[in-house]
Amino acid sequence: MNDLKVVIADDDAVSRAILRNFVRLFPNYDVVAEAATGKELLQLTFELRPHIVLVDIYMPELDGMEAVKLCRQFLPSVQVIFTTGDDQFAVKAFEISATDYIVKPVERIRLFQALEKARTFIEIVNQPVTSMKPLNKRLEIRMKHSIVWLPMEDILFVEKENRKTIIHTADEQYETTLPLNEVEKRLTHCFFKTHRSYIVNLKKVVKITHVGETYKVHFFSCEKVAYISKLKFHEVQRRMVTIHL
Incomplete structure (x- = not known):
């Protein structure tokens, strides 16, 4: 599989820089864009069709949770990893099928584990249909x-x-x-x-x-x-x- 495209969405420039630098340490992942608002994330997802988005909850214009729901409408396969300072939205995140939920400060190993989990999901999606059980009616x-x-x-x-x-x-x-x-x-x-x-x-x-x-x-x-x-x-x-x- 080719490198997976990653978009980072966070209104805090320092947080984006930390995530960007961490992702660059890992093979097979490529940060293709960054967003500072939920609306920017929506536009970038539409234009670039990333495999993975790293999303903060609290962002101006459109919060991360709502932005992800809209992104999923035209790109259902996108894997979502929330990176936020608040743990109270974890259940809601998993209800909308988030891949993972990381509470800040983000640790390098923890981020890598989340990205690898996203990669596993993507590989499952791309498995040939013939590998599935036969369809009995x-x-x-x-x-x-x-x-x-x-x-x-x-x-x-x-x-x-x-x-x-x-x-x-x-x-x-x-x-x-x-x-x-x-x-x-x-x-x-x-x-x-x-x-x-x-x-x-x-x-x-x-x-x-x-x-x-x-x-x-x-x-x-x-x-x-x-x-x-x-x-x-x-x-x-x-x-x-x-x-x-």
Whole structure:
């Protein structure tokens, strides 16, 4: 892969210089532009189509959070690393699928780790589609007195409950004795095991919220929720980028 294009956005010139000098120490990353406002970041992202943006939260004209949301509208694949002096926006940052969130003062090693995480996300996005699981259109569910062939796109998530496995759609739920791991093998690449007891259709996710040591998954027009373990959260982020491109 060629060098990844990086744009730095921060209203403080000293902070931009620190980030620029750090990035120059790392191979395979190239700072192509700097922005002092959210509007400048928006324009540069549109013109240069960077792979990665390093963004402060507090900036004039348009704050970093809002600027990133707008950037993602025309460049969904851009990887966002927030670098800010305030830790209170971390959950909101991850809700909009930020790659990482670094609290200032930024340390060189910490920045490198975040950039490498962004590189991993980009490599996943660029993987050939042929490496994904085959696309089966329906899931066969065998129950006590019937067999159901459920369209994959109707499934929101699959849940393990005691010795039962429950497949949830927006309107119905189907119980089977088939183990969760066996169900996982039969699902398409849109599904991911987010927790030891949950497999989620990532195409159906509309919001993720932080609850204690786990994350709650919300679906459109549905009160049912699933869960993501703390250890699986970043992997979910990576896969969400791939799924929604």
